[in-house]
Amino acid sequence: xxxxxxxxxxxxxxxxxxxxxxxxxxxxxxxxxxxxxxxxxxxxxxxxxxxxxxxxxxxxxxxxxxxxxxxxxxxxxxxxxxxxxxxxxxxxxxxxxxxxxxxxxxxxxxxxxxxxxxxxxxxxxxxxxxxxxxxxxxxxxxxxxxxxxxxxxxxxxxxxxxxxxxxxxxxxxxxxxxxxxxxxxxxxxxxxxxxxxxxxxxxxxxxxxxxxxxxxxxxxxxxxxxxxxxxxxxxxxxxxxxxxxxxxxxxxxxxxxxxxxxxxxxxxxxxxxxxxxxxxxxxxxxxxxxxxxxxxxxx
Amino acid sequence: xxxxxxxxxxxxxxxxxxxxxxxxxxxxxxxxxxxxxxxxxxxxxxxxxxxxxxxxxxxxxxxxxxxxxxxxxxxxxxxxxxxxxxxxxxxxxxxxxxxxxxxxxxxxxxxxxxxxxxxxxxxxxxxxxxxxxxxxxxxxxxxxxxxxxxxxxxxxxxxxxxxxxxxxxxxxxxxxxxxxxxxxxxxxxxxxxxxxxxxxxxxxxxxxxxxxxxxxxxxxxxxxxxxxxxxxxxxxxxxxxxxxxxxxxxxxxxxxxxxxxxxxxxxxxxxxxxxxxxxxxxxxxxxxxxxxxxxxxxxxxxxxxxxxxxxxxxxxxxxxxxxxxxxxxxxxxxxxxxxxxxxxxxxxxxxxxxxxxxxxxxxxxxxxxxxxxxxxxxxxxxxxxxxxxxxxxxxxxxxxxxxxxxxxxxxxxxxxxxxxxxxxxxxxxxxxxxxxxxxxxxxxxxxxxxxxxxxxxxxxxxxxxxxxxxxxxxxxxxxxxxxxxxxxxxxxxxxxxxxxxxxxxxxxxxxxxxx
Numbered sequence: 001x002x003x004x005x006x007x008x009x010x011x012x013x014x015x016x017x018x019x020x021x022x023x024x025x026x027x028x029x030x031x032x033x034x035x036x037x038x039x040x041x042x043x044x045x046x047x048x049x050x051x052x053x054x055x056x057x058x059x060x061x062x063x064x065x066x067x068x069x070x071x072x073x074x075x076x077x078x079x080x081x082x083x084x085x086x087x088x089x090x091x092x093x094x095x096x097x098x099x100x101x102x103x104x105x106x107x108x109x110x111x112x113x114x115x116x117x118x119x120x121x122x123x124x125x126x127x128x129x130x131x132x133x134x135x136x137x138x139x140x141x142x143x144x145x146x147x148x149x150x151x152x153x154x155x156x157x158x159x160x161x162x163x164x165x166x167x168x169x170x171x172x173x174x175x176x177x178x179x180x181x182x183x184x185x186x187x188x189x190x191x192x193x194x195x196x197x198x199x200x201x202x203x204x205x206x207x208x209x210x211x212x213x214x215x216x217x218x219x220x221x222x223x224x225x226x227x228x229x230x231x232x233x234x235x236x237x238x239x240x241x242x243x244x245x246x247x248x249x250x251x252x253x254x255x256x257x258x259x260x261x262x263x264x265x266x267x268x269x270x271x272x273x274x275x276x277x278x279x280x281x282x283x284x285x286x287x288x289x290x291x292x293x294x295x296x297x298x299x
Numbered sequence: 300x301x302x303x304x305x306x307x308x309x310x311x312x313x314x315x316x317x318x319x320x321x322x323x324x325x326x327x328x329x330x331x332x333x334x335x336x337x338x339x340x341x342x343x344x345x346x347x348x349x350x351x352x353x354x355x356x357x358x359x360x361x362x363x364x365x366x367x368x369x370x371x372x373x374x375x376x377x378x379x380x381x382x383x384x385x386x387x388x389x390x391x392x393x394x395x396x397x398x399x400x401x402x403x404x405x406x407x408x409x410x411x412x413x414x415x416x417x418x419x420x421x422x423x424x425x426x427x428x429x430x431x432x433x434x435x436x437x438x439x440x441x442x443x444x445x446x447x448x449x450x451x452x453x454x455x456x457x458x459x460x461x462x463x464x465x466x467x468x469x470x471x472x473x474x475x476x477x478x479x480x481x482x483x484x485x486x487x488x489x490x491x492x493x494x495x496x497x498x499x500x501x502x503x504x505x506x507x508x509x510x511x512x513x514x515x516x517x518x519x520x521x522x523x524x525x526x527x528x529x530x531x532x533x534x535x536x537x538x539x540x541x542x543x544x545x546x547x548x549x550x551x552x553x554x555x556x557x558x559x560x561x562x563x564x565x566x567x568x569x570x571x572x573x574x575x576x577x578x579x580x581x582x583x584x585x586x587x588x589x590x591x592x593x594x595x596x597x598x599x600x601x602x603x604x605x606x607x608x609x610x611x612x613x614x615x616x617x618x619x620x621x622x623x624x625x626x627x628x629x630x631x632x633x634x635x636x637x638x639x640x641x642x643x644x645x646x647x648x649x650x651x652x653x654x655x656x657x658x659x660x661x662x663x664x665x666x667x668x669x670x671x672x673x674x675x676x677x678x679x680x681x682x683x684x685x686x687x688x689x690x691x692x693x694x695x696x697x698x699x700x701x702x703x704x705x706x707x708x709x710x711x712x713x714x715x716x717x718x719x720x721x722x723x724x725x726x727x728x729x730x731x732x733x734x735x736x737x738x739x740x741x742x743x744x745x746x747x748x749x750x751x752x753x754x755x756x757x758x759x760x761x762x763x764x765x766x767x768x769x770x771x772x773x774x775x776x777x778x779x780x781x782x783x784x785x786x787x788x789x790x791x792x793x794x795x796x797x798x799x800x801x802x803x804x805x806x807x808x809x810x811x812x813x814x
Contacts, residue, residue: 021697022699024725025725028732029731029732029735030733032699122703125699125743127731127735294728295728297728
């Protein structure tokens, strides 16, 4: 009997919400940030909620593009595919409010080679790349292949690599990523599981486990706490956070971020913005408790 | 009203203007007189080109009696003293600072103030042995104040580097501490010569007060036989010489001369405009060198501190973005200069074509018989044209993409070019990012790196500085600095302070300066 080899399935592309060629706030030095599409949390306070949803090709967004960049490609039967023509897209983001799943109609699929090429173009002006989103680790297989390709390319091999993560990745999947990146910047949204669920839609067990795993591996580059005044900044939360910090081997610096409404969807508007006074007070309290903090961004 | 009555009214207006200090009033009167020189017309074609706005004379007269920019060889002056100024060669730091301060008051330029103060660290370093850090800091602080108070014009420009020195580091410290708009400052950086921690000091200063510019020393020095200085805004010119004049070509307007195609523009318009420029430049330079007597009588020339054979002239261009966008429109293409690769590449081809012209057009009384190509940073009357080869104000992309788009232009300009990169204040927390942009940018051929953080009190206008606080003062009473009134005009005309990375193209324009 003839054995037919199956046609190998092409590796899945990465789905990217946006590439920011220059950032000085997503890790040390000059960095390019890749915001991957799709997240497994659903934070009401997310400041780029269009990175949360995954497109299901419903086509509701198509007619709202003023530049004819969006189209619905119809295949056989019920098959439809939303397409965004990058050459027409002006990144005006007028399509965003029309996605019922908090997705991004102008998200783009990248093969590894084309994303490497995009990064290579900017490489002489970069210290590193940060993988964010959305939740970058949802596309971990793509990330692995991407990192390997960046290593192989002469002009990108020197670039530092960091992942920005919500920490929901299971323990078994971290090692493959950790051997390919310099570190992970991790968000702790809440210590109490009820508070965490309110702020993210998910439980925090896995997040805390990831914090410990990353710290153990010496790959926890930064711990971040988004302070939502009146929600996750009570005494119990603070105590628990300090305890967590001191329990970690090789604890990294803690970055305090102030909750603001900029970019936040309707759900998040009901939570008040955190005041600078609260930030200063928390900064003092945490410092006194022996936590190493990054300077507060006072602007 | 007769012409003489008009003139009298103008004089009265200047002397009673509450916004002008006394020296500024006197300068205004002198410039008014200069504007009344008997006509010394250019040829007919050139006169028409001026009228159509294709050429712009930078408000320089047709009969200039002093060069636009002068770069005295200060090291030579300090070694031999000055007969005219009755000064012996300085022997210690006090004498050196005194010598330079006096000499500066006697260096002419288009603004009336020296546009070049010398490579200060190289000039002063020999005098600091045995001087303590605190004494050095005090001496340089007083010197820096003296510069700002006696030469109140931020086109006055000092250079440092590329080598390390006590004086260089102390000047950086003093400059950041005082945060004055005068003097303008450039650090000439060279990888391998400038230590890394000194580059860090430079970038820290930029973050603190938007100064200094950083010059790619290796790249610029290669274009000069005997050294160069960075002067005025950011012009690179021969040391011990200077530039007779600057004339600029309005690329936006030059589009009118072509049939809408790139081919016609490059084949016909480029040579035609270049010839017009050369004719006008020849006219002015001839008067300056052959009739005004500057080079025969001025003490700087007689004492060998500047010499005619180290002079050049600047062929300036501006409005490249608008020219490119018009050409793109004519072809029905949507790409925009600086933002789309096709459009930016077209811009580069045009610049290369002008470069070829400048390489071959002979110019009288210029070093090597050639002019230098200069990316001119504009004047406050430029409502529609973007400065030089820059990306239009308000549509600049992120700093990285900005550098990528603009770096390829720099190789063509041997008379000075600069883009201003607007930086978000968050870079304060990540100074390493700025270092990377500087060194990476130079690696890509950038010749000058100029940055502007949006929230500093010192705001970069083109290549010079004004203080926001001074602008408010200017509105209500006389303010010391000549350049502030330009800044104030920029604030009103182009709302410079309301837009983050917005920069206004300006340069001194004597006659219309004082309103």
